[in-house]
Amino acid sequence: MAVANVFSQTTGVTAGSLVANDLFINGFAIDATANIAAGDSTGVLRAAINAKTASTGVTANVNGSGGLVLKAADGRNIALYSTANGATLTGASAGSNLYRGAVRLTSQADVSFSGRTTDLGSASTTVPYTTNLDNSLSLLDITTQDGANTAILSLDAALAQISKVRSDVGALTSRLELTTQALTVSAENQEAAAARIKDADFAYETAQFTRNQILVQAGTAILGQANSTSQIALQLLQR
Structure with a gap:
């Protein structure tokens, strides 16, 4: 199951210059040379990254605070690599960064995983995969977007479960009402027969x-x- 992988800067894009082949995304060079305005107000950086979307699978946008947002709609990893120090984006200076996709599973029943540690992707010691099994609503922080989304998912699941229980109770109530009606008719017939006997x-x-x-x-x-x-x-x- 693929879900979108999103990397978002916590700080805004700073002014600088983009040099061809200085920035790589998922192994493909961003081969554009241009000056970048603060917050990418001119859209140069976004246009350069989006020009390679067909190859990288990554689209670029800018959030309200002027930070760069990279998104892989199919959930693939987003690997950033820069060959030179620059002010292109925070975290992309000389070296590489890998932003792995994440999958969130929500279910009315328990979700279990099986297999070896390496099969589950936990072998890496530098950037390990993690699982979050803490689904207690009392521990959710709804002041963050992720926490609010998790709370909404939990509430949706609870409402779905309540709807199912109400449906089951409604079906049982209907059957009980039909049985009650049948017993009432039978009782009325018996009372009528008893009345005829008494009136003889x-x-x-x-x-x-x-x-x-x-x-x-x-x-x-x-x-x-x-x-x-x-x-x-x-x-x-x-x-």
Whole structure:
């Protein structure tokens, strides 16, 4: 995952002269010769560096305090090298400086790394890679841009987690409401059945039941008499 690598001067660009091949960025010479105004107000230094962006991958700009800002959008390292002392930019006088890219990982879950020390890039003793595992909000300094950005990322992650919990609780609440509605309908049906039972006239219903039993028994007796009458008639004919 690539992220932008940014180097920014803490002091403004001072007036001086830029000589061709005195300044190298990521191994490519800035082959321009020009006078540089304080704070690069004329944009000469920016134009010279940006002319090599296709090769170096680095773009230049000036911040509000007149300091030079170098940015590698793809996160590559920014290596500065100067062959002569000059007032081009602080930190680029005779020698070299390397500004490594950094990756910030934010996750709702734990982030783990594995591998040997050299695999993780910690073998260098001069400019080692570092990891910051201290994510306590109480230790953040929001007076700095980096601290404020970290605080915002932490708050965004917390809000995302709260939204997920609210979504889960909302889904559970909906299921509970549906279950409650179904139980309410069932209870109403049972209450209606119980009301019909309570409203029944047991004396009338008992009389009707007895009457129906008598009718059934009488019908059975008459049917038996009818069957026996035919048998008696046959017996008389046989005599």
